[in-house]
Amino acid sequence: MRNIAGAVAQGSDFFNRISEMATFWDDLETDNILLLAPRRVGKTSLMRKMCEDAAAHGMNPVFIDVSDCADELRFVERLYAAVLAHNSGDLLWNHIKESALGKAIQRVQKVGGAGFSVEFGSVEGAWSRLGEELAGALCKLEGRWLIQIDELPVFVLKLLNHNEPVARERVREFLYWLRRLRLEFGDVRWFLAGSIGLDTVTTRLNMADSINDLQIETLGAFDVPTAHALLAALAAEYQIDLSDAVCEHVVAKVGWPVPYYLQLVFHELRGIERPITPADVDSAIENLLSPQHRNYFDYWRQRLFEELGRPDAEYAICLLNSACRPPDGAPRSILSQALASAIAEPGLREEKLRYLLDVLQNDGYLIEENRHWSFRSPLLREFWLRRVAPDGEHA
Numbered sequence: 001m002r003n004i005a006g007a008v009a010q011g012s013d014f015f016n017r018i019s020e021m022a023t024f025w026d027d028l029e030t031d032n033i034l035l036l037a038p039r040r041v042g043k044t045s046l047m048r049k050m051c052e053d054a055a056a057h058g059m060n061p062v063f064i065d066v067s068d069c070a071d072e073l074r075f076v077e078r079l080y081a082a083v084l085a086h087n088s089g090d091l092l093w094n095h096i097k098e099s100a101l102g103k104a105i106q107r108v109q110k111v112g113g114a115g116f117s118v119e120f121g122s123v124e125g126a127w128s129r130l131g132e133e134l135a136g137a138l139c140k141l142e143g144r145w146l147i148q149i150d151e152l153p154v155f156v157l158k159l160l161n162h163n164e165p166v167a168r169e170r171v172r173e174f175l176y177w178l179r180r181l182r183l184e185f186g187d188v189r190w191f192l193a194g195s196i197g198l199d200t201v202t203t204r205l206n207m208a209d210s211i212n213d214l215q216i217e218t219l220g221a222f223d224v225p226t227a228h229a230l231l232a233a234l235a236a237e238y239q240i241d242l243s244d245a246v247c248e249h250v251v252a253k254v255g256w257p258v259p260y261y262l263q264l265v266f267h268e269l270r271g272i273e274r275p276i277t278p279a280d281v282d283s284a285i286e287n288l289l290s291p292q293h294r295n296y297f298d299y300w301r302q303r304l305f306e307e308l309g310r311p312d313a314e315y316a317i318c319l320l321n322s323a324c325r326p327p328d329g330a331p332r333s334i335l336s337q338a339l340a341s342a343i344a345e346p347g348l349r350e351e352k353l354r355y356l357l358d359v360l361q362n363d364g365y366l367i368e369e370n371r372h373w374s375f376r377s378p379l380l381r382e383f384w385l386r387r388v389a390p391d392g393e394h395a
Helices: 018-028 043-057 072-084 089-096 127-140 152-160 167-184 198-204 224-237 244-254 259-269 278-288 295-308 312-324 332-340 346-362 378-387
Strands: 033-036 059-065 105-110 116-120 144-150 188-194 215-218 366-369 372-375
Touching: 018 033, 018 043, 018 188, 018 215, 033 198, 043 059, 043 144, 043 188, 059 072, 072 089, 072 127, 072 144, 072 167, 089 127, 127 167, 127 188, 152 167, 152 188, 152 198, 152 295, 167 188, 198 295, 198 346, 224 244, 224 259, 244 259, 244 278, 244 378, 259 278, 295 312, 295 346, 295 378, 312 332, 312 346, 312 366, 312 372, 312 378, 332 346, 346 366, 372 378
Parallel strands: 033 188, 033 215, 059 144, 144 188
Antiparallel strands: 105 116, 366 372
16 A cells, blocks of 8 residues: 555555445445545545445446536536446447437547547537436446546536626526436436535525435544554555554544545655654654645635635634634634624624534534534644634635
8 A cells, every 4th residue: 555645545555444435335225425525534535446346336337527627518528428438338329329419429539548538519508418318328228327426516616606697597507407317317326525515505505405315424534543554554565663652643643534644644754764753743744734835734725715705715714713723622602703893793693603613514624522613633723823823814
Protein backbone atom coordinates (compact mmCIF):
# COMPACT_ATOMS: atom_id res chain seq x y z
CA MET A 1 0.00 0.00 0.00
CA ARG A 2 1.49 3.29 -1.09
CA ASN A 3 1.41 6.58 0.80
CA ILE A 4 -1.39 8.40 -1.09
CA ALA A 5 -1.73 12.06 -0.08
CA GLY A 6 -4.42 13.58 -2.29
CA ALA A 7 -4.89 11.19 -5.20
CA VAL A 8 -7.69 8.64 -5.36
CA ALA A 9 -6.63 5.44 -3.57
CA GLN A 10 -7.36 2.46 -5.81
CA GLY A 11 -6.49 -1.22 -5.84
CA SER A 12 -4.09 -2.20 -3.08
CA ASP A 13 -3.79 1.45 -2.01
CA PHE A 14 -7.39 1.45 -0.77
CA PHE A 15 -7.69 0.69 2.94
CA ASN A 16 -10.55 -0.87 4.90
CA ARG A 17 -14.10 0.67 4.81
CA ILE A 18 -15.38 -2.91 4.91
CA SER A 19 -18.39 -2.29 7.16
CA GLU A 20 -19.41 0.87 5.29
CA MET A 21 -19.34 -0.84 1.91
CA ALA A 22 -21.32 -3.80 3.29
CA THR A 23 -24.02 -1.34 4.38
CA PHE A 24 -24.06 0.38 1.00
CA TRP A 25 -24.31 -2.88 -0.95
CA ASP A 26 -27.19 -3.93 1.29
CA ASP A 27 -28.96 -0.59 0.63
CA LEU A 28 -28.52 -0.96 -3.11
CA GLU A 29 -30.55 -4.15 -3.14
CA THR A 30 -33.69 -2.02 -2.75
CA ASP A 31 -32.76 1.69 -2.85
CA ASN A 32 -30.68 4.39 -4.44
CA ILE A 33 -28.09 6.14 -2.25
CA LEU A 34 -27.12 9.71 -1.49
CA LEU A 35 -23.73 9.64 0.22
CA LEU A 36 -23.01 12.64 2.43
CA ALA A 37 -19.34 13.00 3.23
CA PRO A 38 -17.00 15.92 3.92
CA ARG A 39 -14.03 16.38 1.64
CA ARG A 40 -10.97 14.24 2.21
CA VAL A 41 -12.64 11.34 4.00
CA GLY A 42 -12.06 9.06 1.00
CA LYS A 43 -15.47 9.24 -0.69
CA THR A 44 -14.21 8.97 -4.27
CA SER A 45 -11.79 6.19 -3.36
CA LEU A 46 -14.65 4.22 -1.80
CA MET A 47 -16.82 4.71 -4.89
CA ARG A 48 -14.00 3.48 -7.13
CA LYS A 49 -13.51 0.46 -4.88
CA MET A 50 -17.23 -0.35 -5.16
CA CYS A 51 -16.86 -0.20 -8.94
CA GLU A 52 -14.07 -2.78 -8.68
CA ASP A 53 -16.29 -5.03 -6.55
CA ALA A 54 -19.58 -4.48 -8.41
CA ALA A 55 -19.44 -7.64 -10.53
CA ALA A 56 -19.33 -9.76 -7.37
CA HIS A 57 -22.63 -8.14 -6.39
CA GLY A 58 -24.23 -8.79 -9.78
CA MET A 59 -23.96 -5.19 -11.01
CA ASN A 60 -22.47 -3.45 -14.01
CA PRO A 61 -20.72 -0.33 -12.65
CA VAL A 62 -20.46 3.10 -14.24
CA PHE A 63 -18.60 5.97 -12.56
CA ILE A 64 -18.62 9.61 -13.67
CA ASP A 65 -17.29 12.80 -12.13
CA VAL A 66 -19.46 15.71 -13.28
CA SER A 67 -17.69 18.55 -11.47
CA ASP A 68 -16.43 20.02 -14.76
CA CYS A 69 -19.64 19.61 -16.79
CA ALA A 70 -20.84 22.99 -18.01
CA ASP A 71 -24.51 22.23 -18.66
CA GLU A 72 -27.15 19.51 -18.82
CA LEU A 73 -26.14 18.30 -22.27
CA ARG A 74 -22.52 17.85 -21.21
CA PHE A 75 -23.81 15.91 -18.19
CA VAL A 76 -25.75 13.51 -20.44
CA GLU A 77 -22.80 13.20 -22.85
CA ARG A 78 -20.54 12.27 -19.93
CA LEU A 79 -23.06 9.64 -18.83
CA TYR A 80 -23.34 8.15 -22.33
CA ALA A 81 -19.55 8.03 -22.71
CA ALA A 82 -19.09 6.20 -19.41
CA VAL A 83 -21.78 3.63 -20.16
CA LEU A 84 -20.50 2.98 -23.68
CA ALA A 85 -17.02 2.35 -22.24
CA HIS A 86 -18.43 -0.58 -20.25
CA ASN A 87 -18.03 -4.13 -21.55
CA SER A 88 -21.72 -4.11 -22.52
CA GLY A 89 -21.36 -0.84 -24.39
CA ASP A 90 -21.67 -2.43 -27.84
CA LEU A 91 -24.99 -4.04 -26.93
CA LEU A 92 -26.23 -0.76 -25.54
CA TRP A 93 -25.20 1.11 -28.68
CA ASN A 94 -27.22 -1.33 -30.79
CA HIS A 95 -30.31 -0.42 -28.75
CA ILE A 96 -29.74 3.31 -29.16
CA LYS A 97 -28.16 4.09 -32.52
CA GLU A 98 -31.22 3.52 -34.73
CA SER A 99 -33.63 5.56 -32.60
CA ALA A 100 -34.53 9.14 -33.50
CA LEU A 101 -32.62 10.56 -30.58
CA GLY A 102 -29.80 8.06 -31.03
CA LYS A 103 -29.19 9.52 -34.46
CA ALA A 104 -28.57 12.87 -32.76
CA ILE A 105 -25.28 11.47 -31.48
CA GLN A 106 -22.84 13.18 -33.77
CA ARG A 107 -19.69 11.34 -32.81
CA VAL A 108 -18.61 8.43 -30.65
CA GLN A 109 -14.91 7.74 -30.49
CA LYS A 110 -12.34 6.03 -28.34
CA VAL A 111 -10.00 8.50 -26.65
CA GLY A 112 -6.89 6.53 -25.73
CA GLY A 113 -6.97 5.28 -22.17
CA ALA A 114 -9.52 7.89 -21.20
CA GLY A 115 -12.46 5.87 -22.51
CA PHE A 116 -15.06 7.19 -24.94
CA SER A 117 -15.96 10.68 -26.07
CA VAL A 118 -19.56 11.34 -27.10
CA GLU A 119 -20.83 14.45 -28.85
CA PHE A 120 -24.44 15.22 -29.69
CA GLY A 121 -25.49 17.20 -32.70
CA SER A 122 -28.30 19.74 -32.75
CA VAL A 123 -30.40 18.54 -29.80
CA GLU A 124 -31.16 21.74 -27.96
CA GLY A 125 -33.69 21.03 -25.24
CA ALA A 126 -33.51 17.27 -25.84
CA TRP A 127 -30.97 16.43 -23.14
CA SER A 128 -33.71 15.15 -20.85
CA ARG A 129 -35.07 12.71 -23.47
CA LEU A 130 -31.54 11.54 -24.28
CA GLY A 131 -30.99 10.70 -20.63
CA GLU A 132 -34.32 8.89 -20.37
CA GLU A 133 -33.52 6.88 -23.49
CA LEU A 134 -30.20 5.81 -22.01
CA ALA A 135 -31.79 4.67 -18.75
CA GLY A 136 -34.46 2.78 -20.66
CA ALA A 137 -31.85 1.05 -22.83
CA LEU A 138 -29.90 -0.03 -19.75
CA CYS A 139 -33.00 -1.73 -18.38
CA LYS A 140 -33.23 -3.84 -21.55
CA LEU A 141 -29.75 -5.31 -21.05
CA GLU A 142 -29.00 -8.29 -18.86
CA GLY A 143 -27.96 -7.60 -15.29
CA ARG A 144 -28.43 -4.63 -13.04
CA TRP A 145 -26.60 -1.35 -13.49
CA LEU A 146 -24.96 0.82 -10.83
CA ILE A 147 -24.43 4.43 -11.88
CA GLN A 148 -22.18 6.39 -9.54
CA ILE A 149 -22.19 10.16 -9.98
CA ASP A 150 -19.51 12.02 -8.06
CA GLU A 151 -19.58 15.75 -7.29
CA LEU A 152 -23.19 16.12 -8.37
CA PRO A 153 -23.78 19.12 -6.04
CA VAL A 154 -20.90 20.99 -7.69
CA PHE A 155 -22.60 20.57 -11.06
CA VAL A 156 -25.97 21.68 -9.63
CA LEU A 157 -24.39 24.83 -8.17
CA LYS A 158 -22.74 25.52 -11.52
CA LEU A 159 -26.18 25.53 -13.14
CA LEU A 160 -27.47 27.81 -10.40
CA ASN A 161 -24.65 30.30 -10.91
CA HIS A 162 -25.35 30.84 -14.60
CA ASN A 163 -26.01 34.52 -15.22
CA GLU A 164 -29.58 34.10 -16.35
CA PRO A 165 -32.97 34.75 -14.73
CA VAL A 166 -34.12 31.14 -15.23
CA ALA A 167 -31.11 29.49 -13.52
CA ARG A 168 -33.17 28.41 -10.52
CA GLU A 169 -35.77 26.81 -12.77
CA ARG A 170 -33.03 25.03 -14.69
CA VAL A 171 -31.82 23.50 -11.44
CA ARG A 172 -35.36 22.50 -10.51
CA GLU A 173 -35.95 20.88 -13.90
CA PHE A 174 -32.66 18.96 -13.71
CA LEU A 175 -33.12 17.68 -10.14
CA TYR A 176 -36.66 16.49 -10.75
CA TRP A 177 -35.65 14.93 -14.08
CA LEU A 178 -32.96 12.94 -12.28
CA ARG A 179 -35.52 11.90 -9.67
CA ARG A 180 -37.87 10.67 -12.43
CA LEU A 181 -35.06 8.54 -13.87
CA ARG A 182 -34.48 6.95 -10.49
CA LEU A 183 -38.17 6.19 -10.00
CA GLU A 184 -39.14 5.10 -13.52
CA PHE A 185 -36.17 2.84 -14.28
CA GLY A 186 -36.00 0.64 -11.22
CA ASP A 187 -33.45 -1.80 -12.64
CA VAL A 188 -30.82 0.95 -12.55
CA ARG A 189 -29.33 1.81 -9.16
CA TRP A 190 -27.93 5.28 -8.51
CA PHE A 191 -25.18 6.23 -6.07
CA LEU A 192 -24.92 10.02 -5.80
CA ALA A 193 -22.21 11.83 -3.87
CA GLY A 194 -20.28 15.05 -3.48
CA SER A 195 -17.97 16.93 -1.17
CA ILE A 196 -20.75 19.51 -0.85
CA GLY A 197 -23.95 18.14 0.65
CA LEU A 198 -26.73 17.80 -1.93
CA ASP A 199 -29.15 17.91 0.98
CA THR A 200 -27.82 21.35 1.93
CA VAL A 201 -28.13 22.60 -1.65
CA THR A 202 -31.71 21.35 -2.07
CA THR A 203 -32.75 22.73 1.32
CA ARG A 204 -31.32 26.12 0.37
CA LEU A 205 -33.37 26.04 -2.85
CA ASN A 206 -36.56 24.70 -1.22
CA MET A 207 -36.29 21.58 -3.40
CA ALA A 208 -35.73 18.96 -0.68
CA ASP A 209 -38.43 16.69 -2.14
CA SER A 210 -36.27 16.23 -5.25
CA ILE A 211 -34.07 13.84 -3.23
CA ASN A 212 -36.65 12.35 -0.85
CA ASP A 213 -36.50 9.00 -2.64
CA LEU A 214 -32.83 8.46 -1.76
CA GLN A 215 -31.42 6.43 1.10
CA ILE A 216 -29.08 8.85 2.86
CA GLU A 217 -25.79 7.42 4.13
CA THR A 218 -22.73 9.10 5.60
CA LEU A 219 -19.00 8.48 5.53
CA GLY A 220 -16.78 9.78 8.29
CA ALA A 221 -13.36 9.35 9.81
CA PHE A 222 -11.71 6.06 10.74
CA ASP A 223 -12.15 4.81 14.27
CA VAL A 224 -8.98 4.75 16.38
CA PRO A 225 -8.07 1.07 15.81
CA THR A 226 -8.47 1.46 12.04
CA ALA A 227 -6.35 4.63 12.06
CA HIS A 228 -3.62 2.73 13.92
CA ALA A 229 -3.87 -0.12 11.44
CA LEU A 230 -3.46 2.27 8.50
CA LEU A 231 -0.32 3.81 10.01
CA ALA A 232 1.09 0.36 10.79
CA ALA A 233 0.45 -0.81 7.22
CA LEU A 234 2.17 2.26 5.78
CA ALA A 235 5.12 1.85 8.15
CA ALA A 236 5.54 -1.79 7.11
CA GLU A 237 5.40 -0.87 3.41
CA TYR A 238 8.07 1.83 3.76
CA GLN A 239 10.10 -0.09 6.35
CA ILE A 240 9.82 2.70 8.90
CA ASP A 241 10.06 2.19 12.63
CA LEU A 242 6.80 3.67 13.85
CA SER A 243 6.22 2.68 17.47
CA ASP A 244 2.81 2.25 19.07
CA ALA A 245 3.46 5.39 21.11
CA VAL A 246 4.17 7.43 17.99
CA CYS A 247 1.07 6.05 16.25
CA GLU A 248 -1.01 7.00 19.27
CA HIS A 249 0.48 10.50 19.18
CA VAL A 250 -0.29 10.88 15.46
CA VAL A 251 -3.91 9.85 15.96
CA ALA A 252 -4.26 12.09 19.03
CA LYS A 253 -2.80 15.12 17.25
CA VAL A 254 -4.86 14.58 14.10
CA GLY A 255 -7.90 14.18 16.36
CA TRP A 256 -10.35 13.48 13.54
CA PRO A 257 -8.56 10.61 11.78
CA VAL A 258 -9.69 10.86 8.19
CA PRO A 259 -7.42 9.00 5.76
CA TYR A 260 -6.17 12.17 4.07
CA TYR A 261 -4.73 13.77 7.20
CA LEU A 262 -3.20 10.51 8.41
CA GLN A 263 -1.54 10.10 5.01
CA LEU A 264 -0.28 13.70 5.07
CA VAL A 265 1.35 13.30 8.48
CA PHE A 266 2.90 10.00 7.46
CA HIS A 267 4.28 11.65 4.32
CA GLU A 268 6.02 14.22 6.52
CA LEU A 269 7.48 11.50 8.75
CA ARG A 270 8.64 8.97 6.21
CA GLY A 271 11.80 10.90 5.25
CA ILE A 272 13.20 10.65 8.79
CA GLU A 273 15.96 8.03 8.85
CA ARG A 274 16.20 7.55 12.63
CA PRO A 275 13.59 6.25 15.09
CA ILE A 276 10.64 8.63 14.96
CA THR A 277 9.57 10.36 18.16
CA PRO A 278 6.42 12.19 19.24
CA ALA A 279 8.39 15.43 18.86
CA ASP A 280 8.86 14.58 15.18
CA VAL A 281 5.08 14.26 14.87
CA ASP A 282 4.64 17.70 16.40
CA SER A 283 7.16 19.16 13.94
CA ALA A 284 5.44 17.43 11.01
CA ILE A 285 2.07 18.89 11.93
CA GLU A 286 3.60 22.32 12.45
CA ASN A 287 4.96 22.12 8.93
CA LEU A 288 1.56 21.12 7.54
CA LEU A 289 0.06 24.23 9.16
CA SER A 290 2.70 26.56 7.70
CA PRO A 291 1.72 29.16 5.06
CA GLN A 292 3.19 27.18 2.15
CA HIS A 293 0.73 24.38 2.88
CA ARG A 294 -2.30 26.59 3.25
CA ASN A 295 -4.10 24.78 0.44
CA TYR A 296 -4.35 21.66 2.59
CA PHE A 297 -6.99 23.45 4.66
CA ASP A 298 -8.16 26.64 2.94
CA TYR A 299 -10.65 24.77 0.74
CA TRP A 300 -12.76 24.37 3.91
CA ARG A 301 -13.24 28.14 3.89
CA GLN A 302 -13.62 28.42 0.12
CA ARG A 303 -16.28 25.72 -0.19
CA LEU A 304 -18.63 27.59 2.15
CA PHE A 305 -19.10 30.22 -0.54
CA GLU A 306 -19.73 27.53 -3.18
CA GLU A 307 -22.23 25.68 -1.00
CA LEU A 308 -24.03 28.47 0.84
CA GLY A 309 -23.55 31.58 -1.25
CA ARG A 310 -23.62 35.05 0.28
CA PRO A 311 -24.49 36.14 2.92
CA ASP A 312 -24.83 32.69 4.53
CA ALA A 313 -21.15 31.88 3.91
CA GLU A 314 -20.13 35.03 5.81
CA TYR A 315 -22.48 34.06 8.64
CA ALA A 316 -20.99 30.55 8.76
CA ILE A 317 -17.44 31.91 8.90
CA CYS A 318 -18.47 34.24 11.70
CA LEU A 319 -19.77 31.23 13.66
CA LEU A 320 -16.58 29.28 13.00
CA ASN A 321 -14.46 32.23 14.13
CA SER A 322 -16.37 32.28 17.42
CA ALA A 323 -16.19 28.51 17.87
CA CYS A 324 -12.45 28.20 17.24
CA ARG A 325 -11.20 30.61 19.90
CA PRO A 326 -12.20 28.81 23.15
CA PRO A 327 -10.33 25.48 23.47
CA ASP A 328 -13.57 23.63 24.30
CA GLY A 329 -15.73 25.46 21.76
CA ALA A 330 -18.53 27.98 22.21
CA PRO A 331 -22.02 27.60 23.64
CA ARG A 332 -25.01 28.30 21.44
CA SER A 333 -25.63 31.64 23.17
CA ILE A 334 -22.21 32.93 22.09
CA LEU A 335 -22.79 31.79 18.53
CA SER A 336 -26.14 33.56 18.48
CA GLN A 337 -24.46 36.76 19.67
CA ALA A 338 -21.96 36.43 16.82
CA LEU A 339 -24.85 36.79 14.36
CA ALA A 340 -26.67 39.53 16.26
CA SER A 341 -25.11 42.47 14.42
CA ALA A 342 -26.13 41.01 11.04
CA ILE A 343 -29.52 39.53 12.01
CA ALA A 344 -31.19 41.67 14.67
CA GLU A 345 -34.59 39.96 14.86
CA PRO A 346 -34.29 37.08 17.39
CA GLY A 347 -36.64 34.67 15.59
CA LEU A 348 -34.92 35.05 12.23
CA ARG A 349 -31.51 34.82 13.88
CA GLU A 350 -32.44 31.56 15.65
CA GLU A 351 -33.76 30.08 12.41
CA LYS A 352 -30.56 30.96 10.56
CA LEU A 353 -28.39 29.71 13.41
CA ARG A 354 -30.18 26.35 13.45
CA TYR A 355 -29.79 25.96 9.70
CA LEU A 356 -26.10 26.87 9.65
CA LEU A 357 -25.20 24.66 12.61
CA ASP A 358 -26.89 21.74 10.86
CA VAL A 359 -24.81 22.43 7.75
CA LEU A 360 -21.55 22.87 9.67
CA GLN A 361 -22.14 19.70 11.64
CA ASN A 362 -23.13 17.58 8.64
CA ASP A 363 -20.20 18.86 6.57
CA GLY A 364 -17.60 18.00 9.20
CA TYR A 365 -16.72 21.46 10.55
CA LEU A 366 -18.29 21.39 14.01
CA ILE A 367 -19.45 18.89 16.58
CA GLU A 368 -21.68 19.46 19.61
CA GLU A 369 -20.39 18.14 22.93
CA ASN A 370 -21.50 19.16 26.41
CA ARG A 371 -23.65 21.93 24.91
CA HIS A 372 -20.60 23.50 23.26
CA TRP A 373 -19.89 23.66 19.55
CA SER A 374 -16.24 22.94 18.73
CA PHE A 375 -14.21 22.03 15.66
CA ARG A 376 -14.37 18.36 14.75
CA SER A 377 -10.81 18.49 13.44
CA PRO A 378 -8.12 19.92 15.76
CA LEU A 379 -5.94 20.51 12.69
CA LEU A 380 -8.66 22.57 11.01
CA ARG A 381 -9.24 24.52 14.24
CA GLU A 382 -5.55 25.37 14.47
CA PHE A 383 -5.51 26.46 10.82
CA TRP A 384 -8.62 28.57 11.39
CA LEU A 385 -7.07 30.29 14.39
CA ARG A 386 -3.91 31.12 12.47
CA ARG A 387 -5.19 31.90 8.98
CA VAL A 388 -8.83 33.00 9.19
CA ALA A 389 -10.02 34.16 12.60
CA PRO A 390 -7.10 36.29 13.91
CA ASP A 391 -7.32 39.10 11.36
CA GLY A 392 -11.11 39.02 11.23
CA GLU A 393 -11.12 38.00 7.58
CA HIS A 394 -14.69 37.51 6.32
CA ALA A 395 -16.08 37.91 9.85
